[in-house]
Amino acid sequence: MSAARTSAAIKYTALRLAIFVGCFVVVVGLVQIGALPKGLGDSNFVWVVLLALVLSAPLSLVLLRKQRDAMSAQIVTKVDSAKARLEANRKQEDGVTQ
Template structure:
């Protein structure tokens, strides 16, 4: 497994863990009555939306290092791909002349 995919997997796993933690916390607070329940049968949707709303800024702040590492590895991979394409293009240009 390449370093890029492991950084992406690590970031995604941590982001999902933060969401699940927020989902469980919001669900628990709704069940004990600390937060209002959704209208009718919308309780699950309410809990999911609230968990998303809370987990997004938490992920942004808490996962900065992982996001930067993943971004750096993606940029490196893109730069290598661009260099390889440029090398192929220059080889083709030389063969055509």
């Protein structure tokens, strides 16, 4: 696996995590100042995490389109390469057995 392939996936994952952490910090701040409800009973942490996930998903979808497309292109290239190798191996085996 080349460094370029790895870096696209790592970059996308790191940016996705950064967006989630940013949303989490904003939601915690809004809950602390009372702009958002604290949840029911002991569910405050779960509430904050779920709300951060709900907010970060569409943001990631819009903001990380370029990184997602780059990662997808690299995955497609790798899958096509693997398929070509398998086909070449199959043809070689067919030629040897006949």
